[in-house]
Amino acid sequence: xxxxxxxxxxxxxxxxxxxxxxxxxxxxxxxxxxxxxxxxxxxxxxxxxxxxxxxxxxxxxxxxxxxxxxxxxxxxxxxxxxxxxxxxxxxx
Numbered sequence: 001x002x003x004x005x006x007x008x009x010x011x012x013x014x015x016x017x018x019x020x021x022x023x024x025x026x027x028x029x030x031x032x033x034x035x036x037x038x039x040x041x042x043x044x045x046x047x048x049x050x051x052x053x054x055x056x057x058x059x060x061x062x063x064x065x066x067x068x069x070x071x072x073x074x075x076x077x078x079x080x081x082x083x084x085x086x087x088x089x090x091x092x
Contacts, residue, residue: 031057041076044069054079063087 004010005019014022033056039048047069054062055077062081064070070081 033057041073042069043072051076051079061087 005014005016005022033053036049036052037055039052039055041051042048044066047066050062050064050070051073053059059079062070062076062079063084064081065083067083071083073081075081
């Protein structure tokens with residue numbers, strides 16, 4: 001999580017003094033999944049854990065900006081894989 005918060009684009013949106021509060025709020029809502037299913041599905045093998053999390057947690061959506069990896073899959077089991085823009089449009 002902290003490496004994501006350090007990315008320049010994210011850091012512009014989430015200022016360091018608010019990052020800790022954001023992480024704590026996410027932890028309150030988080031679901032612990034153990035064991036994770038073992039998968040080898042993503043074009044980028046380092047993304048397989050995200051698919052495993054979505055499967056184990058029975059997620060409705062996996063929101064990503066990974067255009068060459070996860071987004072090309074479109075979905076996994078019952079999880080739709082969408083961009084942030086697509087996800088936001090669901091609530092517009």
